[in-house]
Amino acid sequence: MQENDFLEFVARQTPAHPRVPVNIGDDMAVVNLFEPAGAGAADPRALLKIDQCLDGVHFDLARHSLTQAGRKAVNRCLSDCAAMACEPAALLLAVTLPHGATAAMAQELFLACRDAAARFDCPLVGGDTAIWPQTEQRLAITVAALGRAAPGVTPVLRSEARVGDLLVVSGALGGSILGHHLDFEPRIELALAVTRAARISAMMDISDGLAQDLPRLCAASSVGARVDGALLPLTPAAHELATSDGKSSVFHGLCDGEDYELLLALAPEQWAKLAPAAAKERGGIRLAGVPLTVIGAVTSEPELVVVDAGQVRPWPRGGWEYQSG
Amino acid sequence: MQENDFLEFVARQTPAHPRVPVNIGDDMAVVNLFEPAGAGAADPRALLKIDQCLDGVHFDLARHSLTQAGRKAVNRCLSDCAAMACEPAALLLAVTLPHGATAAMAQELFLACRDAAARFDCPLVGGDTAIWPQTEQRLAITVAALGRAAPGVTPVLRSEARVGDLLVVSGALGGSILGHHLDFEPRIELALAVTRAARISAMMDISDGLAQDLPRLCAASSVGARVDGALLPLTPAAHELATSDGKSSVFHGLCDGEDYELLLALAPEQWAKLAPAAAKERGGIRLAGVPLTVIGAVTSEPELVVVDAGQVRPWPRGGWEYQSG
Secondary structure, three states, rough: OHHHHHHHHHHOOOOOOOOOOOOOOOEEEEEEEEOOOOOOOOOEEEEEEEEEEEEEEOOOOOOOOHHHHHHHHHHOOOOOOOOHHHEEEEEEEEEEOOOOHHHHHHHHHHHHHHHHHHHOOOOOEEEEEOOOOOOOOOOEEEEEEEEOOOOOOOOOOOOOOOOOOEEEEEEEOOOHHHHHHOOOOOOHHHHHHHHHHHHOOOEEEEEEEHHHHHHHHHHHHOEEEEEHHOOOOHHHHHHHHHHHOOOOOOHHHHHOOOEEEEEEOOHHHHHHHOOOOOHHHHEEEOOOOOEEEEEEEOOOOOOEEEEOOOOOEEEEEEOOOOOOO | HHHHHHHHHHHHOOOOOOOOEOOOOOEEEEEEEOOOOOOOOOOOOEEEEEEEEOOOEOOOOOOOOOHHHHHHHHHHHHHHHHHHOOEEEEEEEEEOOOOOOOHHHHHHHHHHHHHHHHOOOOOOEEEEEEOOOHHHOEEEEEEEEEEHHHHHHHOOOOOOOOOOOOOEEEOOOHHHHOOOOHHHHOHHHHHHHHHOOOOOOOOEEEEHHHOOOOOOHHHHHHEEEEEHHHHHEEEEEHHHHHHOOOHHHHHHHHOOOOOEEEEEEHHHHHHHHOOHHHHHOOOOOOOOOOEEEEEEEEEEEOOEEEOOOOOOEEEEOOOOOOOOO
16 A cells, blocks of 8 residues: 555545635644634634554553653644644543553543643643553554644645755654654644744655655645755764765755654745845754755756765655666 | 553652643543633633554454444543543544555545544644554554533543442443444543533443442542442343353443443432433433433442442452342
8 A cells, every 4th residue: 555645545535624724734724713714813724733652653661661752743743733834732641551551551642642632732632542452562652633723824735845945854854763753842832833933835744754755745736846065964873884884964854754854835036035145154044943944946847956076866755766876 | 561550650740730730540631732721711721631542452453443443442532531521622643554564554544533533623733653664563543632621511521429429330341342332432422511501420431331430430539339230231242242152231231341431420409400300200310412321329339339220239340259149
């Protein structure tokens, strides 16, 4: 089963609904609680997301603690709130514990999730805890988030990138498997700061790796993109992996998943609002304590390309086709 | 691990939050999207619930179809919407498929969930589908519901039952395991009709059986209860089970789980608004096509009792202690 094929099936089989201005396909859905939708900031728009975190897929209980697993599950969902530039308003938690789980395990997981959400003033308001009756069944953590539009901020979609927009990423990319995937920071403050300071055309979080996620933003916006490999901000972990496996650091920055950084598209004049010349001279800008880096631009070509060592190369589909020169 | 002990731990460890007037412990949480909370019907209150449905616990894929499993998962969550007398506004769906699952399986499940929600004009607005990489792992379906207060209807809590209130149940109880648990009807129309016609003190849905759920309502309201076993509306399935296992039909009506009927507490004068004398003469009342039956009353005693064959007996804790005379 191919994930993108199934997502396309779901999109085709999801009819429009008058209370749902943004349906399945973006980082979160946008729902008008009441109809007809009112106008302006008082319009009670709710944003919604659900996400799973599984033992043996997203974490490994043989090596990672329940606290790490719970925090990751919550932070993945909060990263989607950041991607829409909304404030998390409440969280729900469903846990299926392995056979023989103790009350102490359930309690540790609950507290980890509660505390991860509380960092963003987001209350955990409901949950469901079950225990698999069969042995061999593994821990599954499902988190659902209710977001609310922050005052003066309209949710930012994937679908409004425009030709000529700059492509910008937060933080640094690659090598998340070495540890970042368990202790990343949902970019909520950054997302709110950036949307208050400039008009962002499109935004999403990079959860499956830029190689997979940028094509999704481009497809939603019906545009192409050109990324300069030399501009990619890379983590020390990306370089470390490159040293050990012989692939390039740029490969890891593009193709490793679970960065949980933000990918933004915005017009050059909007970028100028964020990046005064002085800041650029100092080698890049920071907002809410997080670096922001221009990595390329939105193009009218249907294809995405990456410029690597001066050569234009096709976009690495999923990662495995990519060969750095 | 005892479910009620864990729920008490969670309640103790859940701090109050200014945006959460009803927190963990009721059928759904109530969240004010914006603060300070406005007054009146325009106040954007969101209701939230999450619930899991597991293969080998809530259904059995060896005997039940994916369509049955998906419909049950959605309807369980919608039953909680009914319990609060709110309208379902949007649903989220997280599915973990067994190893080797096909696209056709994912599609069947999605369509079943979408269609079950659509019956109540409730759009499915987001989801997450994963596949267990290990063999032997089983299907888990998690559904989260966003509800909205219906016009003119305040969400009905568990905690406001008053001494002297009548206890009323919808439909009939018992024997759900013979099939009802897969094809029950969330009592949403009934809940809205009843709350529009009378002031309901307290309400919940009966998901774990009256023997377990009535004590929860009583504990939340700090009251006791007296139920007359002879008044319990029983399903044909409750009688069928009684014939085969030698327990009484009343035992099955009290102790079997998964009725997904409504349990209401309301003052006698409010009941009179629902039940004109003419309707009572015809042997009970119906609202929104569903029978409503008085089964007892709320008392000031801390204990719950059941009257059975003229004798006052202690409440069947969990079911197994109960012996019908």
